Amino acid sequence: MALPTQTDDFPGWYQEVVRQADLAENSLARGTMVIKPYGFAIWEAIQGAMDAEIKRTGHQNLYFPMMIPARLLEREKEHVEGFAPEVAVVTHAGGEELGEPLVLRPTSETIIWDTYSRWVQSYRDLPLLYNQWANIVRWELRPRLFLRTTEFLWQEGHTAHETAAEAWDETVRMLEAYREVVEGTMAVPVHKGRKTAAERFPGAVETLTIEALMRDRKALQSGTSHYLGQNFAKAYGVKFLGRDGEEHFAEATSWGTSTRLVGGLIMAHGDDKGLRLPPKVAPFQVVIVPIFRSDDEKARVLEAAARMAEEWRAAGLRVKVDDRDDLRPGFKFADHELRGVPVRVEVGPRDLDAEQVTLARRDTGEKTAVPLGGVLDVLTGLMPEIQQALFDDAVAFREANTHRAGGYDDLRDAIAGEGGFVVGAWCGGADCEAKVKADTKATIRFLPIEREDPGAPCVVCGGAGTETATWAIAY
Ligand SMILES: [Zn+2]
Helix, strand or coil: CCCCCCCCCHHHHHHHHHHHCCCEEECCCCCCEEECHHHHHHHHHHHHHHHHHHHHCCCEECCCCCEEEHHHHCCCHHHHHHHHHHCCEEEEECCEEEEEEEEECCCCHHHHHHHHHHHCCEHHHCCEEEEEEEEEECCCCCCECCCECCEEEEEEEEEEECCHHHHHHHHHHHHHHHHHHHHHCCCCCCEEEECCHHHCCCCCCEEEEEEEECCCCCEEEEEEEEEEECHHHHHHCCEEECCCCCEEECEEEEEEEECHHHHHHHHHHCECCECCCCCCCCCCCEEEEECCCCHHHHHHHHHHHHHHHHHHHHCCCCEEECCCCCCCHHHHHHHHHHCCCCEEEEECHHHHHCCEEEEEECCCCCEEEEEHHHHHHHHHHHHHHHHHHHHHHHHHHHHHCEEECCCHHHHHHHHHCCCCEEEEEECCCHHHHHHHHHHHCCEEEEECCCCCCCCCCCCCCCCCCCEEEEEECEC
16 A cells, blocks of 8 residues: 655656556556546646647647558658557458558648648638647557557647748747646646757657656656648648749648646656645545544534535535545545645544634645634635645756756766756767767757857767757656
8 A cells, every 4th residue: 555655666656656546557458548537637637728728829629530541651751760660550440451551640740731731722721720639549668657658648739831930930839838738737847948850750840848857857758849841741742822823832830748748747746645736637626534433423524524515616626525434534634645635624523613624735744723714715725825836846856956067977977866957068969969878868858949059068079069958867
């Protein structure tokens, strides 16, 4: 029952939290998972915030099929090579071998851009600002629940534009939308940046990313936004008659976030007792644990608990009364701590006599007695306070685990030692990038979106620095 500590065994801690908090479990096909109701409720909260932000920024949802003729995938060379090892192919159906195999979408650029070739004729048809919520299949050899699964849920935006400048603005806009949701709703601080050529999405001209730091000091890529240039328009023949009367290829972006965010939420906030959920994504923000010995006490306490729950729900809080009578209060306390419920309210006969309840905060462990008349106000005030406290905590952790490297020894020692983000100048050379990866397993997580002079020599080769790179070992 006890969790491994984060320090002793972080992967074991993660696995046990996912299992004991009832978030998800492995299923039968390799790398697939069952997302259980508590885990799915967390995903729905993130998904709802993300969907609202995607619509607020001017996009509409639509839906494309999950099976794509294999020949379509083959048209964009870099794209097909990038995804080939992960693609699952349907070869038989209807009792016979298919004349043409179908792939299960590893991402939908190919089918969408093939379709856009029929939707786009003139500049008047642009921009197309579409998003879909879908499941994706990428064959996974080392699966981990939420972080890497063969099938996962995500959203993928696919936009088409008249000009490169417009498409680039869109790429940057959606990265900011991701930052807004991940920081504002999940309380996970992220760095926005640009990927190196080696880390780019297959077929993209530039890939932008948001990167978060987990409590084992590894980085998690939490969302990506790609500027695709005309690569897909050329491969799939998306041409339009421009304002100048000439034919042009459309400019493209795509951007995605997935159920991986749930894994990030667990690892960015969790502690040795389990999850710590920000109120905005907590399936229950408040749990009431009734405390009683006799049947008389039980009736009195449960009635009071039901009344409070009703009042607080009417005020917009998500409240659960834990009235399971086969479990002791101490067990329930630990159970809700494991599940990360932001506030626990303990109510027993002595509390009712004194016209008060006891509140316990999950984030700080702090316990306070609050008069019955004032509980709702306190709870309502606590929700934004806990949301902010978890964010501040994660920012402080990230800052404490960000190091500057002046030379190669610094870089190597920082990564091999405490880990975290290590910032240093880089010459832009793929050799230097590969050397760090070979020596330390760390990769360049991001560069500033706009290139800037680091004002220092490359920490790897000592040559002229052209970029400020941030390295980390990543999921
Ligand atoms: Zn170098």
